[in-house]
Amino acid sequence: MMLELVDLVKKFGRTTALDGVNLCVAPRSIFxxxxxxxxxxxxxxxxxxxxxAPTSGGVRLNGEGLTDRTCAEKIGYMPxxxxxxxxxxxxxxxxxxxGTYYIPYAKRxxxxxxxxxxxxxxxxxxxxxxxxxxxxxxxxxxxRSLVHDPDILVLDEPASGLDPRSRVEMKAVLRRLxxxxxxxxxxxxILPELSEMCTDIGxxxxxxxxxxxxxxxxxxxxxxARILQMRPLGEPDALINFLRSLPEAGEPALASGGxxxxxxxxxxxxxxLIAAVTAQGIGITAVSEKQGSxxxxxxxxxxxxxxxxxxxxxQSEPGI
Amino acid sequence: MNNNLNPVFRREIITALRSxxxxxxxSIYVGALLAIAALLLFVVIRIDFVHGFxxxxxxxxxxxxxxxxxxxxxxxxxxxxxxxxxxxxxRQTLDLMLVTKxxxxxxxxxxxxxxxxxxxLMILAGVPVFGVFVYFGAVSALNIMxxxxxxxxxxxxxxxxxxxxxxxxxxxxIAYVASYFVVLALLAGTISAAGITFYVLAAxxxxxxxxxxxxxxxxLSTQWREIFTWLMSxxxxxxxxxxxxxxxxxxxxxxxxxxxxxRFTEVRLTSAAPLWLVNIVIxxxxxxxxxxxxxWALKPARRAVS
Ligand SMILES: Nc1ncnc2c1ncn2[C@@H]1O[C@H](COP(=O)(O)OP(=O)(O)OP(=O)(O)O)[C@@H](O)[C@H]1O
Ligand SMILES: [Mg+2]
Numbered sequence: 001m002m003l004e005l006v007d008l009v010k011k012f013g014r015t016t017a018l019d020g021v022n023l024c025v026a027p028r029s030i031f032x033x034x035x036x037x038x039x040x041x042x043x044x045x046x047x048x049x050x051x052x053a054p055t056s057g058g059v060r061l062n063g064e065g066l067t068d069r070t071c072a073e074k075i076g077y078m079p080x081x082x083x084x085x086x087x088x089x090x091x092x093x094x095x096x097x098x099g100t101y102y103i104p105y106a107k108r109x110x111x112x113x114x115x116x117x118x119x120x121x122x123x124x125x126x127x128x129x130x131x132x133x134x135x136x137x138x139x140x141x142x143x144r145s146l147v148h149d150p151d152i153l154v155l156d157e158p159a160s161g162l163d164p165r166s167r168v169e170m171k172a173v174l175r176r177l178x179x180x181x182x183x184x185x186x187x188x189x190i191l192p193e194l195s196e197m198c199t200d201i202g203x204x205x206x207x208x209x210x211x212x213x214x215x216x217x218x219x220x221x222x223x224x225a226r227i228l229q230m231r232p233l234g235e236p237d238a239l240i241n242f243l244r245s246l247p248e249a250g251e252p253a254l255a256s257g258g259x260x261x262x263x264x265x266x267x268x269x270x271x272x273l274i275a276a277v278t279a280q281g282i283g284i285t286a287v288s289e290k291q292g293s294x295x296x297x298x299x300x301x302x303x304x305x306x307x308x309x310x311x312x313x314x315q316s317e318p319g320i
Numbered sequence: 321m322n323n324n325l326n327p328v329f330r331r332e333i334i335t336a337l338r339s340x341x342x343x344x345x346x347s348i349y350v351g352a353l354l355a356i357a358a359l360l361l362f363v364v365i366r367i368d369f370v371h372g373f374x375x376x377x378x379x380x381x382x383x384x385x386x387x388x389x390x391x392x393x394x395x396x397x398x399x400x401x402x403x404x405x406x407x408x409x410x411r412q413t414l415d416l417m418l419v420t421k422x423x424x425x426x427x428x429x430x431x432x433x434x435x436x437x438x439x440x441l442m443i444l445a446g447v448p449v450f451g452v453f454v455y456f457g458a459v460s461a462l463n464i465m466x467x468x469x470x471x472x473x474x475x476x477x478x479x480x481x482x483x484x485x486x487x488x489x490x491x492x493x494i495a496y497v498a499s500y501f502v503v504l505a506l507l508a509g510t511i512s513a514a515g516i517t518f519y520v521l522a523a524x525x526x527x528x529x530x531x532x533x534x535x536x537x538x539x540l541s542t543q544w545r546e547i548f549t550w551l552m553s554x555x556x557x558x559x560x561x562x563x564x565x566x567x568x569x570x571x572x573x574x575x576x577x578x579x580x581x582x583r584f585t586e587v588r589l590t591s592a593a594p595l596w597l598v599n600i601v602i603x604x605x606x607x608x609x610x611x612x613x614x615x616w617a618l619k620p621a622r623r624a625v626s
Contacts, residue, residue, distance in 0.1 A: 049419050051620050072421040083413030087335040099327030100420035144416075 001027055001074060001151040001183055007057035010043050017043040019207035025185060030178045032194035033187040035204035036302055041187040042080060045156050049077040076150035080157040082141040084129045090140060093129045101148040115143040119173060135166040152183045159193055171197045205302040227290040231258030233283030242280055327422065328430025342438060349442045353449050357385050378458035379568045386467055389446060390560050393439060397475050398499035401435040401482035406492040418620055425615035432483050439475045443468055463567040470563055470596060474556045477603035478503060480610035487614045510555040514548045552595060559599025566594055
């Protein structure tokens with residue numbers, strides 16, 4: 001199932017939550033939707049699930065606009081909260097949602113057992129829902145969103161509030177689901193969490209997509225601004241002064257591994273730089289490139305996209 | 321089991337049967353009804369002991385008790401129902417239901433039915449208490465059936481108003497206040513409106529009329545009676561009193577209304593059918609309208625342009 005967001009705009013009064021979002025989620029991909037708090041992830045997801053209407057633009061499934069029917073049948077939704085009821089057992093909870101999709105009674109037992117198996121909750125079949133731990137509720141919620149076997153699974157921050165082990169398990173479950181042919185869309189404001197799992201990511205900041213595509217592509221595109229470290233022989237002053245005179249090098253700083261600076265140039269330019277430095281008579285004992293982690297890319301993308309003010313907010317986020 | 325049973329209703333029944341609150345509510349209700357019946361009978365029989373037994377006093381107790389039941393229903397139904405949709409909103413389970421194949425109408429009726437289930441339980445649990453009066457010879461079993469149907473329909477109408485308020489007002493408190501306001505408007509608002517139209521009509525007919533009092537032109541009184549009857553067919557209390565009058569042969573409705581503003585004219589209803597029957601039909605219609613509006617308002621404003 002191909003899912004497209006076309007010129008999606010959503011305004012809440014004066015706030016523009018989504019400002020012309022265009023995205024294409026390929027079938028069978030695991031798409032990571034990343035952005036800081038308030039970027040518009042939840043808004044986009046609610047539009048995909050048909051819970052709110054866009055101000056303009058729309059969502060297409062296999063090239064066609066969404067209808068009530070396709071929405072309900074093709075899309076599974078797990079919100080960023082888990083709604084549970086008092087006095088209801090796990091199997092009854094699942095049975096209720098199976099009922100909301102009018103799955104015949106005869107089939108329900110099998111489906112429920114299978115789904116609880118998938119999310120490792122089989123032993124909680126007869127437990128009360130409100131007695132489950134947070135992580136268990138989250139997994140139950142995932143099982144619930146799968147009850148009608150949707151083609152597209154939309155999960156809003158499925159890993160928030162989970163301990164590292166549960167996160168790994170959640171990722172494994174999602175990967176397994178994608179293996180069965182489902183398209184999975186996951187949102188998060190923590191990038192490394194998605195990096196190992198997703199095939200594609202879309203970075204959203206203040207209602208705009210600032211980067212989208214294959215995880216590796218996005219990383220490669222950003223390597224034009226790589227961070228280099230050089231360890232000089234002896235005093236670093238000569239090297240620092242020389243680097244300052246180069247327009248393609250950023251402001252050098254002293255780091256534990258030597259002099260650290262950003263460098264805009266490809267590998268040929270880097271070789272030229274090393275030759276130029278040695279030609280100056282500055283001894284270099286080591287040159288290394290800091291691996292541009294997805295986190296760094298993300299920080300750059302989401303802070304440079306706006307007019308400032310947002311960067312601080314991201315710094316204060318837990319990160320990992 | 322039936323595959324078409326409303327899923328929301330089914331779930332609510334499972335949880336309600338498991339909750340002590342359900343049994344608590346029903347027992348409190350029946351207990352209160354029994355206590356009031358016993359008290360009234362005790363008082364009446366004591367009086368009768370002095371003056372000799374009078375079957376009319378059993379009728380009076382029956383009237384009072386069923387009046388109290390109506391009052392309890394008008395108070396209870398909004399309390400049970402007006403928080404239903406907001407309850408799901410607060411639990412954040414409303415969105416989860418809206419994304420499913422269930423229509424908004426299914427959600428609304430499921431919620432309404434489960435709220436009314438409790439009231440139905442209460443009304444039915446109260447039937448044996450009223451049975452005492454059949455034993456006393458005050459009323460017939462058919463009377464009690466008519467009363468039960470009337471109460472159920474009234475409860476459904478008030479319930480659907482409350483559900484609508486719960487859909488429209490996201491603040492639960494406001495939903496409660498709005499529901500009780502509608503109930504009050506139906507009870508007192510219709511009577512006031514009838515009074516106001518009477519004076520307005522009178523003033524337009526003859527400006528001196530309502531100053532001198534007493535004389536009311538024939539045209540005015542027939543014209544007004546039409547409006548009055550129409551207004552009263554929305555009033556649950558008027559419907560209830562007309563039912564009681566039909567059952568016990570009294571004319572409490574007329575005398576009750578005459579106490580208010582209508583001493584200038586004879587309070588007479590012009591409807592062909594008895595008012596309580598009209599009331600039942602209108603309340604069924606209103607319930608459908610309110611439920612339909614609720615469903616329409618609950619449905620997310622879907623999709624758009626592409
Ligand atoms: N119902 C609403 N009414 C008014 N403003 C809203 C509403 N929902 C969202 N917004 C605004 O839209 C913007 C995007 O919110 P959204 O919830 O989509 O962000 P998010 O990316 O999901 O953030 P988070 O990571 O915190 O979940 C925010 O500025 C928010 O204040
Ligand atoms: Mg969100």
